[in-house]
Amino acid sequence: MLNLILFGPPGSGKGTQAEKLQAKYNLLHLSTGEVMRAEIKSGSALGQAAAKQMEGGALVSDELVCGIIGNYIKQNTDARGVIYDGFPRTIPQACEFDKMLQANNQSVTLMIALDVPDAEVIQRIITRGKISGRADDQSEEIIQNRINVYKSQTAVVADHYALQGKFYSLNGTGTIEQTFELICQTIDAHT
Numbered sequence: 598m599l600n601l602i603l604f605g606p607p608g609s610g611k612g613t614q615a616e617k618l619q620a621k622y623n624l625l626h627l628s629t630g631e632v633m634r635a636e637i638k639s640g641s642a643l644g645q646a647a648a649k650q651m652e653g654g655a656l657v658s659d660e661l662v663c664g665i666i667g668n669y670i671k672q673n674t675d676a677r678g679v680i681y682d683g684f685p686r687t688i689p690q691a692c693e694f695d696k697m698l699q700a701n702n703q704s705v706t707l708m709i710a711l712d713v714p715d716a717e718v719i720q721r722i723i724t725r726g727k728i729s730g731r732a733d734d735q736s737e738e739i740i741q742n743r744i745n746v747y748k749s750q751t752a753v754v755a756d757h758y759a760l761q762g763k764f765y766s767l768n769g770t771g772t773i774e775q776t777f778e779l780i781c782q783t784i785d786a787h788t
């Protein structure tokens with residue numbers, strides 16, 4: 598089973614690329630941000646617990662996110678593969694993820710990072726915010742906060758998978774199609 602982590606700062610294009618990869622390789626796509634936004638919309642206890650942190654650009658708790666992922670892994674053991682988009686985002690999440698996969702006789706296949714400079718991701722998120730209506734896309738301060746959180750808590754997750762020989766970083770500044778091509782080449786060369 599292919600377990601692909603799409604990695605990179607907010608606004609680097611993970612969601613867009615995940616949708617294209619899902620169709621091409623017949624994979625499932627799990628976006629933890631999307632799951633959480635759906636929970637908030639539904640008014641569930643889980644959503645209520647996550648809403649404040651998400652809207653300010655902070656991370657929600659590792660326990661909450663890992664609980665969602667653990668259930669997802671157990672429910673989808675017969676899939677061809679899964680694209681993880683927005684997870685793992687901290688070292689404790691990565692350690693827990695490795696354990697949960699192992700308990701289901703699986704492991705991370707590849708982590709592919711989209712490298713996009715800060716100025717460009719900020720611009721992309723501002724543009725997206727006009728259409729998406731996402732609360733966390735609306736102010737430059739919150740966007741900057743998310744980038745700071747990425748640098749302080751998330752970027753190190755790349756080292757965790759680099760140590761396992763699974764980390765590949767690609768230029769994410771080309772067109773959607775060019776970036777997609779780079780990702781496909783990386784997947785095809787390593788699976």
Ligand code: ADP
Nearest residue numbers: 607608629630631651655656657662683684686
């Ligand atoms: P982006 O990558 O543009 O920040 P996401 O939809 O992936 O958008 O995430 C939006 C928000 O959801 C994050 O800022 C965070 O609050 C929360 N979130 C998503 N994934 C995780 C995670 N793995 N751990 C903690 N919080 C998360």
